Amino acid sequence: MNSGGDHPSPSNPSAAPPPPPAAPSPPLSRYESQKRRDWNTFGQYLKNQRPPVSLSQCNCNHVLDFLRYLDQFGKTKVHLHGCVFFGQPDPPAPCTCPLRQAWGSLDALIGRLRAAYEEHGGSPEANPFGNGAIRVYLREVKDCQAKARGIPYKKKKKRKMPPPSVKGLNLANCSEWSKKGLLVSNVWHDLIRV
Numbered sequence: 001m002n003s004g005g006d007h008p009s010p011s012n013p014s015a016a017p018p019p020p021p022a023a024p025s026p027p028l029s030r031y032e033s034q035k036r037r038d039w040n041t042f043g044q045y046l047k048n049q050r051p052p053v054s055l056s057q058c059n060c061n062h063v064l065d066f067l068r069y070l071d072q073f074g075k076t077k078v079h080l081h082g083c084v085f086f087g088q089p090d091p092p093a094p095c096t097c098p099l100r101q102a103w104g105s106l107d108a109l110i111g112r113l114r115a116a117y118e119e120h121g122g123s124p125e126a127n128p129f130g131n132g133a134i135r136v137y138l139r140e141v142k143d144c145q146a147k148a149r150g151i152p153y154k155k156k157k158k159r160k161m162p163p164p165s166v167k168g169l170n171l172a173n174c175s176e177w178s179k180k181g182l183l184v185s186n187v188w189h190d191l192i193r194v
Contacts (some may be wrong), residue, residue, distance in 0.1 A: 031112070038109055039116040042066060055120075061133035063113075067106055067137065074101035080149045089150040103142040103153070136161060 028036065045066050046053040053062055060102075078100045085091035114129035124130065146153050 025111050035112040035116050038112050039120070042113055045069065055122075058128050060128045060133045063110075063131070063134055064137055067101070068109075070106070070109075071098075071100045074099045074105075076100050076102040076145070077149070078145055087150040097148075100145070103138065104143050105154055106141060107138055110138065 023146075043055070046055065046058060046062065076099060077095075077097055079086040079088075079091070079095065079097045083095050083097050085093075085095055085097075110129050114127055117127050117129055118124055128134075142153055145151075
């Protein structure tokens with residue numbers, strides 16, 4: 001007689017065996033770990049607001065307040081307009097200007113939080129981390145820090161690789177394509193056949 005439920009026994013061979021213990025999940029990547037920490041920190045920030053803010057009530061103003069709050073933990077010296085070292089990348093002496101969060105750190109943080117928001121069920125259209133006001137704020141921080149620190153932020157240009165030639169046809173010269181009446185798909189088709 002089986003008094004233990006649906007566990008397999010000699011008298012109840014049709015009962016399913018208990019599932020094997022769950023295998024431990026692989027360790028998170030550095031990015032995933034940081035994203036989880038950032039998400040938890042932001043959630044804690046919202047809970048500590050008076051009154052507390054739920055994630056469904058969160059908007060871009062809460063995100064902007066969070067970014068300003070984080071400035072107090074920054075490690076990047078940002079010279080004020082009246083500072084004698086304003087605009088100097090390597091000041092020769094210390095000054096009393098505030099430490100701030102670096103623009104690049106804030107930009108990366110927003111990227112991680114934007115991804116985490118959607119992973120936690122938020123819709124991309126309502127994502128407060130992707131709001132235009134956040135992009136404007138980050139651009140202003142970037143410009144301000146570039147001027148104050150004397151470090152211009154320039155977009156890294158992608159290195160151009162010389163295009164390959166196919167059977168004497170120079171793919172870099174698009175007018176040659178049109179002269180010969182070739183389509184890109186035909187060129188790739190020829191490459192595959194060779």
